[in-house]
Each structure stands twice: as C-alpha cells, then as structure tokens.
Amino acid sequence: MAEDCCSFNKDSLIIKAPKKSPLALRMVVLAAVMICAVYIFSVCLKLIGNHRVPRIIQIELAEQPCHNPGIPQAEIPYVHYPEPTTYSREECACTPVRYFAILSMQRSGSGWFETLLNSHINISSNGEIFSAKERRSNISAIIKTLNKVYNLDWYTSASKNECTAAIGFKWMLNQGLVTYHEEIVDYFKMRGVSAIFLFRRNLLRQMVSVLANNYDRNTKQLNGTHKAHVHSRDEAYVLARYKPTINATSLIPDLRNTRESTTKTLKYFKSTRHIVLYYEDLIQNHTPCFLQKMVDVLDFLRVPRRKLVSRHVKIHTRPLSEQVQNWNDVYHALEGTRYENFLTADYKIFS
Ligand SMILES: *[C@@H]1O[C@H](CO)[C@@H](O)[C@H](O)[C@H]1NC(C)=O
Ligand SMILES: *[C@@H]1O[C@H](CO)[C@@H](O)[C@H](O)[C@H]1NC(C)=O
Ligand SMILES: *[C@@H]1O[C@H](CO)[C@@H](O)[C@H](O)[C@H]1NC(C)=O
Ligand SMILES: *[C@@H]1O[C@H](CO)[C@@H](O)[C@H](O)[C@H]1NC(C)=O
Numbered sequence: 001m002a003e004d005c006c007s008f009n010k011d012s013l014i015i016k017a018p019k020k021s022p023l024a025l026r027m028v029v030l031a032a033v034m035i036c037a038v039y040i041f042s043v044c045l046k047l048i049g050n051h052r053v054p055r056i057i058q059i060e061l062a063e064q065p066c067h068n069p070g071i072p073q074a075e076i077p078y079v080h081y082p083e084p085t086t087y088s089r090e091e092c093a094c095t096p097v098r099y100f101a102i103l104s105m106q107r108s109g110s111g112w113f114e115t116l117l118n119s120h121i122n123i124s125s126n127g128e129i130f131s132a133k134e135r136r137s138n139i140s141a142i143i144k145t146l147n148k149v150y151n152l153d154w155y156t157s158a159s160k161n162e163c164t165a166a167i168g169f170k171w172m173l174n175q176g177l178v179t180y181h182e183e184i185v186d187y188f189k190m191r192g193v194s195a196i197f198l199f200r201r202n203l204l205r206q207m208v209s210v211l212a213n214n215y216d217r218n219t220k221q222l223n224g225t226h227k228a229h230v231h232s233r234d235e236a237y238v239l240a241r242y243k244p245t246i247n248a249t250s251l252i253p254d255l256r257n258t259r260e261s262t263t264k265t266l267k268y269f270k271s272t273r274h275i276v277l278y279y280e281d282l283i284q285n286h287t288p289c290f291l292q293k294m295v296d297v298l299d300f301l302r303v304p305r306r307k308l309v310s311r312h313v314k315i316h317t318r319p320l321s322e323q324v325q326n327w328n329d330v331y332h333a334l335e336g337t338r339y340e341n342f343l344t345a346d347y348k349i350f351s
Contacts, residue, residue: 066093067094071096077192078192078194079096080099080192082151082167088162089152089163091162092162092163095163096302097166098165098167098194099193100168100194101194102125102168102196103197104171104173104197105206105261106210108200108206109200110170113279114127116308116310120303122164122165122303122304123303126149126167126170127169128170130176136175149168154169166301166303173261173262174261185269189271193272194272194273196274196297196300197266197276198279199276200278201278201280201345202280202342203259207258208320211244212242212316230313231311231312236315239315240317240323244323245326246325246326246329252333255339277297281293
C-alpha cells in the first residue's frame with residue numbers, strides 16, 4: 001500500500017519515443033491524412049452550417065501550428081497551443097497546454113485544492129470567475145469568458161508565465177454550470193476541456209461550513225473583514241467558535257437536494273474527460289492517500305509530478321456534535337435515515 005502511494009520521486013512525464021521506421025514515409029502519410037482530414041472537416045462544417053457549431057468555436061479549431069510527435073493520438077483533442085492576443089508565449093509557444101475546470105460546490109475544499117494546484121509551476125487556476133453574474137447571464141457570455149481563459153488572456157494573480165501547461169478555473173454548480181449544462185458539455189468535448197469534480201462526502205459538514213461562512217460574511221469576525229479561508233490556527237479558532245443552528249425540519253430535503261445536484265451533474269458530464277475527487281480523501285494532509293490523489297490529479301493534467309503546498313488552515317476540526325448549536329435536533333432528524341453516517345463519520349486531522 002505505502003509504496004503505491006509514495007511515488008512522488010519517480011520520473012514523471014512519459015514521452016513516448018517515436019518508433020524507428022522510415023521517418024520520411026511516415027511524415028508523407030501523416031501529412032496526406034491531415035490534409036484529407038482538414039478537407040473533410042471543412043466540407044462537413046459547410047454542410048452542417050452554423051446551426052450546431054457556435055462560430056466562436058470554429059475559429060479556434062483552425063489554428064494548430066505546433067506538432068509534437070511525443071503526444072499519443074488519443075491525447076490530441078486535449079492538447080492546445082493558444083496564441084494569447086496580448087503577449088507572445090515565446091520559447092513555450094509549442095509547449096502544449098491542457099484545459100481544465102474544477103467543478104465543485106461551495107465549502108467543498110476547492111479553494112484549498114486550487115491553492116495546491118497553483119503552487120505547481122506549470123498550472124494556472126484562475127479562481128471562481130463565474131461568481132460575477134454578468135459573465136454567466138447567458139451562454140454566449142459564458143463561452144466568451146471560457147475562450148478568453150483558455151486562450152491565456154485572462155489575468156489573475158494565478159496567471160503564470162508563458163510556460164503554463166495546464167490552464168483552468170473553479171466553477172460552482174450553481175454558477176450557470178447546471179443551467180447551461182448541454183452547451184457546456186458540448187464546449188468541453190469540442191475544445192478538449194477536462195473536468196475535475198471535487199465534492200464532499202459528508203454533506204452535513206459542508207452545511208455547517210456554509211452556515212458558518214454566511215455568518216462571517218455578515219459579522220466579519222476577523223478585525224472587520226470576512227474571510228472564507230484562513231492562514232493561521234488563531235484565525236481558524238475565531239471562525240470555528242460560531243456554532244450554527246441547523247433547520248432540522250428542512251434538513252433531509254436540503255441534503256437530498258445537494259446530493260441530487262451532484263449526481264445530476266456527474267451524469268451530465270460523464271461523456272467528458274473527467275476525474276472525481278472527494279474532499280475527505282484529500283484533507284488527510286501528508287498521508288499516503290493524499291499524496292496519491294494529488295499525483296493522480298497531476299497525471300490527469302499531464303503535468304510533471306511535484307510537491308504541492310498550500311497555506312490554508314482548516315477551520316472546522318472538532319467533532320460535529322461540538323460545532324452545531326442544536327445537535328440533539330439534528331441527531332434525531334438524521335437517526336435511522338440514509339444520512340445517518342454523516343453524524344458519526346468524523347475524520348482525524350493530521351498535521
Ligand atoms: C514548466 O515550467 C517551466 C518553467 O517555466 C518550463 O521550463 C517547463 O518547460 C514547463 N513544463 C511543461 C511540461 O510545460
Ligand atoms: C449576454 O449577456 C451579456 C452580459 O450580461 C450581455 O451584454 C449580452 O447582451 C447578452 N447576450 C444575449 C444574446 O442575451
Ligand atoms: C486583528 O488585530 C489584532 C490587534 O490589532 C492583531 O493582533 C491580529 O493579528 C489581527 N488579526 C487579523 C486576522 O488581522
Ligand atoms: C425551517 O424549514 C421549514 C421548511 O422549509 C420552514 O418552514 C421554516 O420556516 C424553517 N425555519 C426556520 C427557523 O428558518
């Protein structure tokens with residue numbers, strides 16, 4: 001078990017050596033196949049017309065100036081060579097870029113997860129860009145924003161240099177993702193975007209975190225500023241002092257709704273390239289399992305394996321019974337139901 005999990009040092013990016021066969025002939029055949037493919041594709045596009053394929057996407061498909069023989073055929077749809085409008089990718093112009101999106105829900109550890117990814121020299125994840133309503137007010141606004149991000153034209157503190165090899169952002173299910181799922185799945189498939197699902201198994205803990213975060217949004221407990229994430233134990237202690245009261249009447253329907261929206265989204269996106277992660281598997285920081293999961297993510301994004309770090313400190317670390325005001329009500333509401341295990345499934349925090 002342990003050996004399986006601690007494989008950080010092993011050599012990373014696997015580049016397949018091209019087989020030693022008559023290279024020239026292979027190139028001629030390849031070129032012929034590509035010309036044919038482009039021709040057929042352009043004919044198809046004319047036949048289909050502009051009804052199915054949004055125009056913004058068509059333009060992007062034309063530009064592929066770089067070739068990288070080390071990339072397996074099956075990977076080609078997921079490999080991109082963006083040409084940002086405002087700067088040149090310089091010596092990395094032909095460094096392949098993968099597109100990804102972290103699909104998650106509020107208070108599922110995605111902020112922490114994203115800081116881990118951004119500690120990697122080749123990954124840029126640009127935060128919750130669709131928290132701004134006007135960017136998700138209709139599907140064209142969404143596609144315009146996606147195009148800008150994936151063309152490396154979106155600037156945030158996470159933006160890396162021209163050698164970014166994986167570019168993405170964080171997208172909450174309630175930020176237009178479910179509403180426009182058909183068009184977004186089409187876009188992901190057409191442009192080769194990989195989805196990283198990050199959910200939480202214990203939805204009761206997620207609820208406590210949501211309520212506590214809403215409370216702090218109003219009360220601003222840390223010297224008058226609201227903090228969704230903290231970087232010290234002292235700050236975590238202050239925020240964890242508040243014990244929310246949970247509406248025991250609507251608890252079961254609320255949990256059911258949350259679970260349904262995750263299962264629904266997984267179903268919608270099952271035809272895209274994706275990976276599913278659970279916060280509970282990641283949070284056990286520095287354990288073999290955590291390391292293994294993060295290695296899986298880096299491999300999934302096809303970036304070199306590296307150690308990832310985050311300064312985030314977990315806020316709610318105590319047993320749930322100590323973090324809910326009306327624990328008895330909550331306990332009795334869930335006792336004997338399919339959600340019963342949320343009451344007891346506590347995890348140990350290693351640090
Ligand atoms: C990662 O970034 C470094 C530094 O910018 C660059 O030299 C390297 O080629 C990049 N690696 C990949 C796989 O893109
Ligand atoms: C979509 O939303 C944007 C931003 O809110 C707006 O400017 C644009 O007119 C809208 N387009 C359509 C087709 O409704
Ligand atoms: C709040 O203010 C106190 C005293 O000025 C300081 O010691 C503490 O570090 C501050 N905390 C935060 C979260 O800024
Ligand atoms: C609890 O939920 C029920 C059902 O949704 C609602 O009628 C009631 O007003 C809620 N109670 C509180 C205190 O919010």
